[in-house]
Amino acid sequence: MPQLHVENVTLQFGGLKALTDVSLVVPEGEIVSIIGPNGAGKTSMLNCISGFYHPTQGRITFGDHDLSRSAPNIVTSYGIARAFQNLELFRGLSVVENLLLARHTHLRYGLLHSLLYYGKASRQEAYNRAYVERVIDFMELEEHRHHPVGTLAYGIQKRVEVARALTLAPKLLLLDEPMAGMNVEEKEDMVRFILDIQREQGITVVLIEHDLGVVMDISDRVYVLDFGQKIAEGTPDEVSANPRVIEAYTGVAEQRPFEDSVTGAAAQVVPA
Numbered sequence: 001m002p003q004l005h006v007e008n009v010t011l012q013f014g015g016l017k018a019l020t021d022v023s024l025v026v027p028e029g030e031i032v033s034i035i036g037p038n039g040a041g042k043t044s045m046l047n048c049i050s051g052f053y054h055p056t057q058g059r060i061t062f063g064d065h066d067l068s069r070s071a072p073n074i075v076t077s078y079g080i081a082r083a084f085q086n087l088e089l090f091r092g093l094s095v096v097e098n099l100l101l102a103r104h105t106h107l108r109y110g111l112l113h114s115l116l117y118y119g120k121a122s123r124q125e126a127y128n129r130a131y132v133e134r135v136i137d138f139m140e141l142e143e144h145r146h147h148p149v150g151t152l153a154y155g156i157q158k159r160v161e162v163a164r165a166l167t168l169a170p171k172l173l174l175l176d177e178p179m180a181g182m183n184v185e186e187k188e189d190m191v192r193f194i195l196d197i198q199r200e201q202g203i204t205v206v207l208i209e210h211d212l213g214v215v216m217d218i219s220d221r222v223y224v225l226d227f228g229q230k231i232a233e234g235t236p237d238e239v240s241a242n243p244r245v246i247e248a249y250t251g252v253a254e255q256r257p258f259e260d261s262v263t264g265a266a267a268q269v270v271p272a
């Protein structure tokens, strides 16, 4: 099974380096988080992995596939799907229509193919519908399936966005701030879904999230960016005890930025 390798990636916009010589590894089956203050380069990294940006220098591979110069649809065909921070959903379409559309767009048959291989195309269509139904069950969206997405509560819309990515049957799921703007209850639900995606579906997860308590609770490994550079990596315990990380977030090495907003648990950070 493929691992994601990011090797010495630099991403430059004119004079600005959004990423400088960043390397990271995402082992199969793990939840790996990328954290850092605003403007640290987290979304730029997801954009490089998913083919929206191409690194100025360095290489990104997923198993045997080189992603460094691949377009987003090619990256998707390698088994990498992304749930976007700003939802990529059609607000006037129902949940089930959005999910079917996503699956069709990425796994479509052309008209000629459908005419020549009508039986195969209709079997594929039935399979797609069954697949989407399984995703709806898994993400507990049954009661919303026929509602236009734009009428749903924001937390449910975020869940539909993750479901949209899951309909592409990814091996690796990129989640860009899946809990942004959610209340505590909605965050609890999303945490449960992310853990189920990893444990029950066996999907590797790369997570960008500002709620550091949640990140520290559910990640196997954490990478920390600051001003486009990797300043730390390790287990949640290693990273949250790292004075450089604490300073990047607070400007002060004694403060404790990692309290869990979901459980309200005490801060785990004991600065050295």
Ligand SMILES: Nc1ncnc2c1ncn2[C@@H]1O[C@H](COP(=O)(O)OP(=O)(O)OP(=O)(O)O)[C@@H](O)[C@H]1O
Binding pocket: 013, 016, 017, 018, 036, 037, 038, 039, 040, 041, 042, 043, 044, 045
């Ligand atoms: N298309 C672009 N053109 C020019 N500069 C960009 C572009 N995309 C990102 N940047 C710059 O790159 C830097 C990193 O931005 P990025 O969005 O990756 O940070 P981030 O860590 O995701 O921040 P946030 O947590 O606020 O979303 C910022 O200085 C940003 O302004």
